Amino acid sequence: MENPFIITGYIKPEYFCDRQAEAKRIISKVTNGENIVLMAARRVGKSKLIDFCLDSPAIKNHFITISIDILRTSSIHEFAFELGKAVFELAAHRSTKMMKMVVNTLKSINGCFGYDPISNTPTFNLSLGDISNPLYTLEEIFACLEQADKKCIIAIDEFQQIGYYPEKNMEAILRTFIQKCSNANFIFSGSERHLITKMFTEKAHPFYNSADMMNLDVIPLDKYTEFAIRLFKKFDKDISPEAIAKVYNTFGGNTYYIQKVIHEAFNQTDLHQQAEETMMEHIIQSLIQDNGHKFSEILSHLTLPQKELLYAIAKDGIAKQITSAAFTKKHNLRSASSVQSAIKKLLEYHLVSTSQGTYYIDDQLMKLWLEEA
Numbered sequence: 001m002e003n004p005f006i007i008t009g010y011i012k013p014e015y016f017c018d019r020q021a022e023a024k025r026i027i028s029k030v031t032n033g034e035n036i037v038l039m040a041a042r043r044v045g046k047s048k049l050i051d052f053c054l055d056s057p058a059i060k061n062h063f064i065t066i067s068i069d070i071l072r073t074s075s076i077h078e079f080a081f082e083l084g085k086a087v088f089e090l091a092a093h094r095s096t097k098m099m100k101m102v103v104n105t106l107k108s109i110n111g112c113f114g115y116d117p118i119s120n121t122p123t124f125n126l127s128l129g130d131i132s133n134p135l136y137t138l139e140e141i142f143a144c145l146e147q148a149d150k151k152c153i154i155a156i157d158e159f160q161q162i163g164y165y166p167e168k169n170m171e172a173i174l175r176t177f178i179q180k181c182s183n184a185n186f187i188f189s190g191s192e193r194h195l196i197t198k199m200f201t202e203k204a205h206p207f208y209n210s211a212d213m214m215n216l217d218v219i220p221l222d223k224y225t226e227f228a229i230r231l232f233k234k235f236d237k238d239i240s241p242e243a244i245a246k247v248y249n250t251f252g253g254n255t256y257y258i259q260k261v262i263h264e265a266f267n268q269t270d271l272h273q274q275a276e277e278t279m280m281e282h283i284i285q286s287l288i289q290d291n292g293h294k295f296s297e298i299l300s301h302l303t304l305p306q307k308e309l310l311y312a313i314a315k316d317g318i319a320k321q322i323t324s325a326a327f328t329k330k331h332n333l334r335s336a337s338s339v340q341s342a343i344k345k346l347l348e349y350h351l352v353s354t355s356q357g358t359y360y361i362d363d364q365l366m367k368l369w370l371e372e373a
Helices: 020-031 046-054 076-094 096-105 107-112 134-147 159-164 170-180 193-201 221-234 241-250 255-268 277-290 292-300 304-316 325-330 336-348 364-372
Strands: 036-039 064-069 113-116 121-124 152-157 184-190 212-215 352-355 358-361
Touching: 020 036, 020 046, 020 184, 020 212, 036 046, 036 193, 046 064, 046 152, 046 184, 064 076, 076 096, 076 134, 096 134, 107 134, 134 170, 159 170, 159 184, 159 193, 184 193, 193 212, 193 352, 221 241, 221 255, 241 255, 241 277, 255 277, 277 292, 277 364, 292 364, 304 336, 304 358, 304 364, 325 336, 336 352, 358 364
Parallel strands: 036 184, 036 212, 064 152, 152 184
Antiparallel strands: 113 121, 352 358
């Protein structure tokens, strides 16, 4: 039986929960020549929302779309690699004409292009070492976008990551390329609100006022309850509102983990039966146990002060004034300077997020595991 609670891959419109207003706004902005910034905590569905928008007829039928995630990148070399690879894959599947244009334009890495006579398809054997001059390669990539036979919409997920690159003036460099590219509009998204907000709202930053800002909140409980019950009933199953509320409140509205638990509950519920709260509790505990080794491995790479601070933030849920004497005394932390050094690394490792002076564990499942450890 098909499971309508999709965790990975393409989501059919009928299995997409709420977000109609947000999708309409994003589609309207980018199809009318504007750039947009989408801010949201991790795992609340921003990437799925962007995919949903890019796959909508209003965009898919009239625009070329490219989507990259740069969270794991750490330099301009890796950024050029990800964008270049995405442009090649687009061209390879689009037309021979566009493929020839890309090959002729990307001269700095044209030795990476080949052809597979067996599959009758072009190949692109690019590695990071092949990009000797990333600025020149980026210039060529944006030239490809400018020459594309349709207007492009480019989605760059976790865009704040460029702020961690060692190269100086990275924001200014990309802003110049983007500003000159008249044949593309951009969807920038990010989960580190403090960084992405600074990037687009402070006058000192090159991207100041260059895109419309949009905040993506969690899906309200009543909307998700209605959605889950409807899909269970569609397949002759049922789920109690209390069971949904249990999962929703446990993960603070975090769509990814809610969907993961409800997906498994759907699998475990027989026809004409109802999923109850106790089933959710068992699934959540199994999820915590299944991920325990992964979380232990992450902690093994942290220093003792970093671990202590991570546990302290998990205990508070939302931690405030973490360098104050009250906070350090409450959690038996070493000193304010030690906390400052530790939080810098925890933010850099994407284990903790910050908003308006508060700090919280980014991964809700990891937070539960830390609370039980």
